[in-house]
Every structure is written in C-alpha cells, then in structure tokens.
Amino acid sequence: MDANTQGIEVREVSEEDLWQVRDLAFQIFPVTYQDIVEPGQIDYMMDLIYSPEALVAQWDSGQNFLIVYSEELPVGFASFTRLNEEGDFKLNKIYLDNRLQGKGLGKWLLNDVISRVKSAGGRALLLNVNRHNKARIFYEKMGFSLLKEDLIDIGGGYFMDDYVMELSLKPKA
Numbered sequence: 001m002d003a004n005t006q007g008i009e010v011r012e013v014s015e016e017d018l019w020q021v022r023d024l025a026f027q028i029f030p031v032t033y034q035d036i037v038e039p040g041q042i043d044y045m046m047d048l049i050y051s052p053e054a055l056v057a058q059w060d061s062g063q064n065f066l067i068v069y070s071e072e073l074p075v076g077f078a079s080f081t082r083l084n085e086e087g088d089f090k091l092n093k094i095y096l097d098n099r100l101q102g103k104g105l106g107k108w109l110l111n112d113v114i115s116r117v118k119s120a121g122g123r124a125l126l127l128n129v130n131r132h133n134k135a136r137i138f139y140e141k142m143g144f145s146l147l148k149e150d151l152i153d154i155g156g157g158y159f160m161d162d163y164v165m166e167l168s169l170k171p172k173a
Contacts, residue, residue: 007072008105010112013065018055021065021077025050028076028095036132041158048154063092064116068109075100078113080125087123087169094127110142114169123170128152128162136163143167 013021029050030042037045048054058079059065068076076096082089091113096106117125128150129136140146144165152160 007070008108009069010066010109011069013067013077015056015059017067018052018059018065020067020074021079022050022052022055024067024074024077024095024097028097031098032095032133033130036130037158041156044156044158045154048156058092066109066112066116068096068105068112070100070105076105076109078109080113080117082120082122083126087121089117089120089122089125091125091127106138107142114167118169123168125167125169127165128160129165131161131163136165139165139167 025046029046033042033045049058061081063079063081065079066077067074068078076094078094079092080089081092091110094106094110094113096109114125125144126147127139127144129139131149144167147164147166150160150162150164152162154160
C-alpha cells in the first residue's frame, strides 16, 4: 500500500466516536510496546489512557483526535493539543496498524497533523517517545530534534522513559 493512493482519509473524531480510538488502541498499543515494557505496564497504561473515561477527559481537556482510514477502514489514530498561546503544540498520540507501518501512511498522518497545527498558528510541535521505541528514527527523519530525556512517573510503580522531541514549524529568522 502506498500512502499516495486513493482511499486514504483523515477525519476528526467527535466525542461520540472516541470508542473507535479505544478499539484501535486495543489492536495497536499492546503490539507496539510488547518488546519495550512489561505486560503489566501495558495493561496499566491501556486503562490509564484508553479507558472510556480517560478518553473523554482527554477530549474535554482540548485534545484533538484524528482517525486515518484506508478504504473506509480505520487503521490508525493521532491526537494533538495546544500547549500555550505562543503556538506550542504537543503530539500526544500517533499509532498505525502495525501491518501498515513502513508504507508511508505514518508520514502522511503526521503531515496531516502538522498541517492542522500550522493552520492553528503553531510554531512548534513537541512529542514524547519511549527511548526504546524505533519510532524515534521516524521522527528524526520527519525533522524532529531531541530536546531532552524525561522519566515520568505514571503511577502504579510504572515509569515512561522518554525522549522529548521538537519540530520547529516557523522558518528561522
């Protein structure tokens, strides 16, 4: 599958459709992290981030959710949030069906997010990526640079061991 083919669409998610994000997360998230964190942490994070209540709380806090469809089938999702009035945004999530990774669809979805952030006056897009997640290489190819390391206590005795990365969206003066 080439991301330039017909039949690919990104749609904004309404609060009523957050269940689709949850369904996709249950298909994608555990496979993505199975070799990175222990199973108990995956279960803990699924409940912490993708329970219906957690998703509604994220929605209510201003997170924008997107679902990417291929031939009308949901195959991935992303979400982003405005952090401040200066135009800093955060890419909270971007996940694709693991069978479709490496075929250009992730780049297509990330470029869609970047376009939306730019249209909203964004000057920078930040993200956290697990230090052992191969997606870091993808983000570097997309122009993100490493800002710092971040060890985040998420409760339950678990931590997210991340890199914080940034993509500047404004031309250098």
